[in-house]
Amino acid sequence: MRSFVRVAGRDEVSLGNANRVTAGGKKIAVFNGDGEFFAIDGTCTHKGGPLSEGEIHGEEVTCPWHGAVFNIKTGEVVSGPAPAAVARYNVRLAGQDIEVEV
Numbered sequence: 001m002r003s004f005v006r007v008a009g010r011d012e013v014s015l016g017n018a019n020r021v022t023a024g025g026k027k028i029a030v031f032n033g034d035g036e037f038f039a040i041d042g043t044c045t046h047k048g049g050p051l052s053e054g055e056i057h058g059e060e061v062t063c064p065w066h067g068a069v070f071n072i073k074t075g076e077v078v079s080g081p082a083p084a085a086v087a088r089y090n091v092r093l094a095g096q097d098i099e100v101e102v
Helices: none
Strands: 002-011 017-022 026-033 036-041 055-057 060-062 070-071 077-079 092-095 097-101
Touching: 002 017, 002 026, 002 092, 026 097, 036 092
Parallel strands: none
Antiparallel strands: 002 097, 017 026, 026 036, 055 060, 060 070, 070 077, 092 097
């Protein structure tokens, strides 16, 4: 059964940046895009690069290892070499907390 888990405070994920968190045994990247929060799997499907450490441009994050680009809202691959999308997680705000459904 899925449930929402607190992963960070709003002030812990600064505008235009991401944090790597662990929730429900999963490594997740939480992004702050223009004050709206998004969460996708934190590991690139190409060679396992850390997406939370990638460059963010608008709705896209570039894996720092080999340049695959993912949409931070959907987890879809925008450009390779990643062969597949990453999972997307529902996010909600509870006061000053960011919660992810896992």
